[in-house]
Amino acid sequence: MIVARGLRKVYGDFVAVDGIDFEVRKGEAFGLLGPNGAGKSTTMKMIASVSKRTGGELTILGLDPNKRGPEIRAHLGVVPQQDNLDRELKVHENLFAYGRFFGLSRKFLKTKVEELLEFAQLTEKRNAKAEELSGGMKRRLTIARGLVNEPEILMLDEPTTGLDPQARHILWDRLFRLKEQGVTLVITTHYMDEAEQLCDRLIVMDKGKIMAEGSPADLIKRFASKEVLEVRFGSSKNIEIAEQIFHLGHRTEVLPDRILIYSENGEEDLQAILKLGLEPVTSLVRRSSLEDVFLRLTGRTLVE
Amino acid sequence: MSMIGLAADSAVAIAERRRNKPGRGVYSGRSRVALERNLMAFRSSNWIIVLSGFVEPLFYLMAFGFGIGQLIGGVTDGSGHPVSYAAFIAPALLATSAMNGAIYDSTWNVFFKMHFAKLYETMLATSLGPLDVAVGEISWALLRGLVYAIGFMAVMAPLGLIPSWWALLAIPGAVLIAFGFASFGMAITSYLKTFHQMNWINFFMLPMFLFSGTFYPLNIYPEWIQSVIQALPLWHAIQLERGFMLGNIDSSIGWHIAYFLVMIVAGLFFTTRRLTALFIK
Structure with a gap:
């Protein structure tokens, strides 16, 4: 689904991503691990087609993000690191407005929004303002919003950072369900337990380079x-x-x-x-x- | 329930339809959805703030037009016809009204959405393009300018300040003015980074309002000041509306319209360019 070869991103004289190769296959949960500043978020942005690569090759579903940005973005669900819900809108309106951004019809969204509210366990909060929600609820709503266009690939940038243990477990459960339905997940995290729980395969990044690649069990066997x-x-x-x-x-x-x-x-x-x-x-x-x-x-x- | 379904009209199918159209990277033909979002947010917003922008020029009309106007008597308009002082400043206040409505939304609100609400970043993570966002946001600001202008006209009519049918042209005139200011305002705001810089907009707006031939004809100034003022957008807006309202239609109207068309195109161009640079690096 995603293929990167010698992928590079340079900001001025700072090399954020320094020639990485990886592949994400259909239906798998792929993790990007690394400390802050390793280049995880930059890599995510390039996949999400909101950041142009400086060098190397990158294709998402066979398309080049530098040329086919809007089409690729229609295939993707994006859950950014910081919740950027629309604070001026109610919970259900957040989902509806986001669906409209993709050009989806009102009729389709009417049922889709209810479905997503249920998935995110937010049906009772549908009329609350987005800013009134707890951290866990906000994150669930952001994930639900990312699903409104029925994406094949869901991109999650540190999905459980800042959440309490209960909220994390609920979220993991929801992400598992998505995986069971065949959604490809691309996850960045610096929580090891999260990577072990969710990811089939992962790369460990540091200073813009890939340090290791493999399944969680495989990496433990090789490096510990x-x-x-x-x-x-x-x-x-x-x-x-x-x-x-x-x-x-x-x-x-x-x-x-x-x-x-x-x-x-x-x-x-x-x-x-x-x-x-x-x-x-x-x-x-x-x-x-x-x-x-x-x-x-x-x-x-x-x-x- | 399936999360990857294939809805008859899926987001992908919608995006693919524009595959071969020019400008597909910046425009998806869906600027109206930004407008829809604003309408949704507006339903639960503070009406008092919205109303204040409308009554402000009305207060000026009362205080200057009917208050000070009593002392002055009449003035002569551009073509040498005598008109009451209130009728002289009313079109200027109408133009100001359209400008204010457009500027409120395209400056401070845009600044907030851009830097704090991260709204544009969110929108551009979908299949929307930067031109959709620019046109949608500018249309919203324009709409507010238009509503203010219509409201102002509705107040002027019973006061006897609308002398001819030509005056109705002042409404499309207000749309043009609001569009120009909204477009230009958003472009400037998109380049500003701090509140401090934003205050410069206000610093510029007040003198422009006071000295653009709003309350007296421009010919009382020395020539060089006149030239400076004639370069400013509000002067063109006021001349345009004054021409329509007082029925003095001549070739100069064309120049004022052209001025605003340039403002609109330049504003859209720079806003789109800036949004692309900021969010699709």
């Missing part, structure tokens, strides 16, 4: 171990103790507050530590997650 053992000895002792247990696991990482040991069997390694006569203040054995992959690939430095 099966399990992670986290032990804390107190901030002052971590470095000193780390030297004694460096041989354990595949890889050890010393952080200011804790030591991470990447291994196949965390419990065994914990026993080994205890046998050395060391007594961690706390210890935790957990399954490795995409977060470990992500941090390994993009580093721990804070991106401002």
Whole structure:
């Protein structure tokens, strides 16, 4: 559905997207992961045909966005990072007006709007002003709005940022349903659990480049171990103790507050530590997650 | 329920119909939907604000036309006919009315929609083009100018300030004036980035209103000032409306109309260009 080859976007002398290749297939949920400033949103904008590429190739449903912008946009549903609902309009009017922007008939929209209100669980709020909704409701309405033209591809830029856990789970459920109906999802996120929950395949981006590509499980297998053992000895002792247990696991990482040991069997390694006569203040054995992959690939430095 | 359906007239089919038309990247032939959106928003908006723009020129007419007019008596119009002072300033206030209506919506409201409500960004994420947005928004501003002008005419008629049938031409005249100001106003606003810059519009509007031959004939000024004023849009608007209302139709009308046609085209061109640069980079 979407093919990018050597895709580049340059703003002045800042390279936002630096020659990336990827493909999104029909019906899959494709994720773009990366820290802030990795080039995720810029990539999304180029796919959404509201930003022209500087170089490389990009086709969406076989069309070139630089030439066929309006046609491509008719195929897409866009859910931007910041809710940009029409604050002057009521909930149902937001859906109706947006449908009209696509040129859809009033008759078609009359039933479509009701269908979408139900999907977004907002039927009871239909006459509320958009600005009166809670964060989760706003996001659901924005997603419903993105579906008004029955798009083949739904683009979601950080769909659950800023939502509470309940609201996130409701949203994931709604996105699953869309996927079941065959809508192709393109999602950017920096939440690893979200990527693991939703994405069939993903790319990890950093500084405009692709660092890794694959399914969540595949990436964990390639870039992290099966399990992670986290032990804390107190901030002052971590470095000193780390030297004694460096041989354990595949890889050890010393952080200011804790030591991470990447291994196949965390419990065994914990026993080994205890046998050395060391007594961690706390210890935790957990399954490795995409977060470990992500941090390994993009580093721990804070991106401002 | 299916989210990817294939409605008889799908968004894609609608967009594809324009595939081979010229300007398909900037115009989808659907500027009316922007107008519809504004109508929807307007239904729940504050009527007092809308009304205030209408009564303002009316107050000027009362205070100057009938108040100060008592002291002045009459003046002579462009063709040397004597007219009452109220009849002299009424067309100028009508032109101002059309201008104000158009300017309110095309400056501050456009600024808000662009920078805070992100409305244009949202619209341009659909299959609409920047020219649809520009024409739709300008038409809305124009409509407000037209409504003000008609309202003003309705008040003037019983006051005996509409001497001939020619005066009815002042209504299409007001449409032209409102269209010109709306188009130009939106173009300028689309380039401005801060509230501070927006205040410059107001700073420019007031003296233009006071000195464009609104309250007295231009010939009291030295020649160079006259030339400056004759370059300003409101002077052309006032001359046009005064010509229609007082029935002095001559070739100069053509120049005033041409002035506004240029304003409309230039405004649309720059607005479209700017919206494209901002939102379809």
